[in-house]
Amino acid sequence: MSDQSEKFLLDAETIVFDKEHRRKLAFNILQYDKKVEHGKHQYADMELAKQRAANIKWKVIENLDKYLHEFEQNVTKRGGKVLWAQDAKEAMDEVVNILKRINARTVVKAKSMTTEEIHVNERLKEEGIESLETDLGEYIVQLRNEAPYHIVTPAMHLSKEDVAKTFNEKFDLPIESTPKEITAYVRKTLREKYLMADAGITGANFLVADCGGVAVTENEGNALMSMSFPRVQIAIAGIEKIIPSMTDLDLFWPLLATHGTGQNITVYNSLTTGPRQGDEHDGPEEFYVILLDNGRTNLLAEQEQRQALGCIRCGACLNGCPIYKGVGGHAYGTTYSGPIGSVISPHLNGMKEFKHLSYASSLCGKCTEVCPVKIELHKLLLLNRGDSVEQKLNSKSEKFIFGFWKKAMLSRKLMNRGGASAKNFMLQNFFKKTWGDRRELPRIAPKSFNELWKERMAK
Numbered sequence: 278m279s280d281q282s283e284k285f286l287l288d289a290e291t292i293v294f295d296k297e298h299r300r301k302l303a304f305n306i307l308q309y310d311k312k313v314e315h316g317k318h319q320y321a322d323m324e325l326a327k328q329r330a331a332n333i334k335w336k337v338i339e340n341l342d343k344y345l346h347e348f349e350q351n352v353t354k355r356g357g358k359v360l361w362a363q364d365a366k367e368a369m370d371e372v373v374n375i376l377k378r379i380n381a382r383t384v385v386k387a388k389s390m391t392t393e394e395i396h397v398n399e400r401l402k403e404e405g406i407e408s409l410e411t412d413l414g415e416y417i418v419q420l421r422n423e424a425p426y427h428i429v430t431p432a433m434h435l436s437k438e439d440v441a442k443t444f445n446e447k448f449d450l451p452i453e454s455t456p457k458e459i460t461a462y463v464r465k466t467l468r469e470k471y472l473m474a475d476a477g478i479t480g481a482n483f484l485v486a487d488c489g490g491v492a493v494t495e496n497e498g499n500a501l502m503s504m505s506f507p508r509v510q511i512a513i514a515g516i517e518k519i520i521p522s523m524t525d526l527d528l529f530w531p532l533l534a535t536h537g538t539g540q541n542i543t544v545y546n547s548l549t550t551g552p553r554q555g556d557e558h559d560g561p562e563e564f565y566v567i568l569l570d571n572g573r574t575n576l577l578a579e580q581e582q583r584q585a586l587g588c589i590r591c592g593a594c595l596n597g598c599p600i601y602k603g604v605g606g607h608a609y610g611t612t613y614s615g616p617i618g619s620v621i622s623p624h625l626n627g628m629k630e631f632k633h634l635s636y637a638s639s640l641c642g643k644c645t646e647v648c649p650v651k652i653e654l655h656k657l658l659l660l661n662r663g664d665s666v667e668q669k670l671n672s673k674s675e676k677f678i679f680g681f682w683k684k685a686m687l688s689r690k691l692m693n694r695g696g697a698s699a700k701n702f703m704l705q706n707f708f709k710k711t712w713g714d715r716r717e718l719p720r721i722a723p724k725s726f727n728e729l730w731k732e733r734m735a736k
Contacts, residue, residue, distance in 0.1 A: 285633055285637070306433075316538075327650065334650050338586050348486045352551060360567045384407065384474060386398070418431050421443055426607060428595060476510070480512065484519045496538070496543050496545065504561065512567070516574075576621060579664075582624065590617075600638055611631065615644075620652075638655065638658050
């Protein structure tokens with residue numbers, strides 16, 4: 278068992294029996310479910326929209342090199358620069374080089390899971406550069422020295438009382454401060470930072486190939502200001518974020534909003550296609566896009582699992598997953614949690630360390646059902662399990678037990694041999710730990726159905 282696997286089991290057990298944590302999570306997901314159900318009413322044919330989106334993303338994945346090259350050409354035409362990063366270190370080295378060249382002291386950062394993946398804040402802190410989250414949820418978890426809890430809602434695990442306590446401890450705001458009062462305080466603080474920031478860092482919801490655009494969707498306007506106020510903008514995005522055409526945003530922006538927050542479309546939707554042009558009055562003087570691999574080509578090499586690269590990071594599979602609802606986001610120990618994280622993390626971060634996440638599933642299929650781009654997540658979890666066995670990452674004892682089990686299951690004679698007492702002994706002594714301490718093992722009946730049937734037919 279890997280260190281990550283042991284940590285997951287310990288953290289999951291702690292969280293799953295925390296009643297207050299489960300209450301907060303259940304309440305927040307319930308609000309999400311209500312909004313999403315309402316948001317879906319904008320579609321005359323939701324399944325058709327999902328199928329169209331799935332087809333476009335599959336076309337992109339199958340022709341990724343073509344679309345990436347087209348995107349780079351169009352960014353360059355408008356004076357921007359595309360940088361390619363094979364891993365997190367290369368990406369962060371590029372970021373640091375840019376910031377040091379302009380003598381940056383303060384960076385404002387919009388919400389981005391990709392920047393969490395490569396640990397932007399931690400590296401910039403080491404370099405003596407202030408990196409400030411400007412999304413309210415991200416700002417809150419940054420104050421608490423926590424990772425985002427959810428792909429879309431970073432502070433989903435917190436109640437308004439938890440947030441008020443955090444601001445009381447950090448800024449001496451009254452402990453009874455309301456969400457409106459806290460938001461006003463954060464807005465005032467951040468606006469001062471926007472004015473003094475040397476650079477802005479964002480992610481990208483989509484990279485649009487035919488115009489070289491970085492498309493960002495949000496509800497607070499913080500990403501828009503992170504792109505337009507500072508004189509340097511850096512967008513960091515995974516290579517899978519490409520969509521072919523600007524017209525595809527007509528499909529993807531509402532689809533992401535509906536499944537992410539239950540809205541028809543989010544409040545702010547920005548498309549940046551390069552640095553400020555001669556006839557423009559705002560926008561950055563310098564524009565960089567860092568295209569990040571960081572294990573994505575490992576996933577691309579998998580004929581079936583590669584469909585997971587079509588994910589638009591709406592978070593729907595997390596909110597529908599019974600495992601996520603029990604153990605929460607932090608227990609996964611990865612940037613991407615829930616079903617999609619369990620599928621992609623073993624390929625991004627190593628099958629040996631993270632194969633256990635593909636077993637942390639009930640395989641109920643809810644994740645596949647709610648996915649707006651029709652990724653067969655529960656099927657991919659099974660394929661990951663098969664890959665871990667083929668790579669001989671399972672223990673010798675596990676291999677022996679399941680080898681014995683398989684042999685017995687393929688032979689009726691062996692299944693009937695030994696009697697119920699011997700079989701119950703085997704279960705109690707060899708499978709009890711696997712079954713779990715809090716579940717009672719089933720007991721084998723004195724006679725199998727096969728034996729009872731033979732007796733009945735003999736009469």
